[in-house]
Amino acid sequence: DPKIIQKPKYLVAVTGSEKILICEQYLGHNAMYWYRQSAKKPLEFMFSYSYQKLMDNQTASSRFQPQSSKKNHLDLQITALKPDDSATYFCASSQEQGGAEQFFGPGTRLTVL
Amino acid sequence: GDSVTQTKGPVTLSEGTSLTVNCSYETKQYPTLFWYVQYPGEGPQLLFKVPKANEKGSNRGFEATYDKGTTSFHLQKASVQESDSAVYYCVLVLSNNRIFFGDGTQLVVKP
Numbered sequence: 001d002p003k004i005i006q007k008p009k010y011l012v013a014v015t016g017s018e019k020i021l022i023c024e025q026y027l028g029h030n031a032m033y034w035y036r037q038s039a040k041k042p043l044e045f046m047f048s049y050s051y052q053k054l055m056d057n058q059t060a061s062s063r064f065q066p067q068s069s070k071k072n073h074l075d076l077q078i079t080a081l082k083p084d085d086s087a088t089y090f091c092a093s094s095q096e097q098g099g100a101e102q103f104f105g106p107g108t109r110l111t112v113l
Numbered sequence: 114g115d116s117v118t119q120t121k122g123p124v125t126l127s128e129g130t131s132l133t134v135n136c137s138y139e140t141k142q143y144p145t146l147f148w149y150v151q152y153p154g155e156g157p158q159l160l161f162k163v164p165k166a167n168e169k170g171s172n173r174g175f176e177a178t179y180d181k182g183t184t185s186f187h188l189q190k191a192s193v194q195e196s197d198s199a200v201y202y203c204v205l206v207l208s209n210n211r212i213f214f215g216d217g218t219q220l221v222v223k224p
């Protein structure tokens with residue numbers, strides 16, 4: 001069974017719309033993360049959460065908002081979508097924040113038209 | 114500031130040849146260093162980590178030494194295989210838990 005679930009696998013959106021990317025982990029981890037990977041840029045760290053609290057935000061735009069409704073959930077809401085937001089978004093988790101191994105999900109590929 | 118810089122790819126090698134991917138970092142803190150590998154269509158996965166200076170990490174024939182003196186963590190493998198074709202990331206995690214991924218180095222191994 002997959003340990004980190006990301007839904008949907010593929011997502012197409014129109015410019016200006018809003019989407020939510022889902023992430024659930026079943027590893028019992030206390031820290032969760034979001035990353036973005038596009039053709040133009042390599043893997044970029046976006047957010048880290050620990051015990052459902054935001055610990056680090058390296059995303060410049062407030063259009064990206066993580067949401068943690070449960071300990072093992074960290075969704076990513078993206079508003080006012082732009083074509084430049086097209087990328088694969090990876091969720092990851094680790095036992096604790098910091099020097100622990102991170103486990104990555106399979107990613108959600110977002111295309112904004 | 115804090116940063117990590119690694120060899121710009123792609124690096125193309127023939128099977129059986131040796132690999133070195135350079136990684137240099139800058140920080141005034143005491144980092145933990147990682148190498149992650151990403152195969153096509155998948156998320157990155159841990160290759161190995163080294164939490165302490167002057168120690169070596171290794172896995173699947175890959176190795177790197179955390180050299181605090183030169184602030185480097187170069188990835189090496191004596192003999193690459195076609196299955197090693199992937200993107201390799203050098204990662205810095207600081208004592209304040211901030212995470213820095215290098216830009217990744219794509220390795221292409223030809224048979």
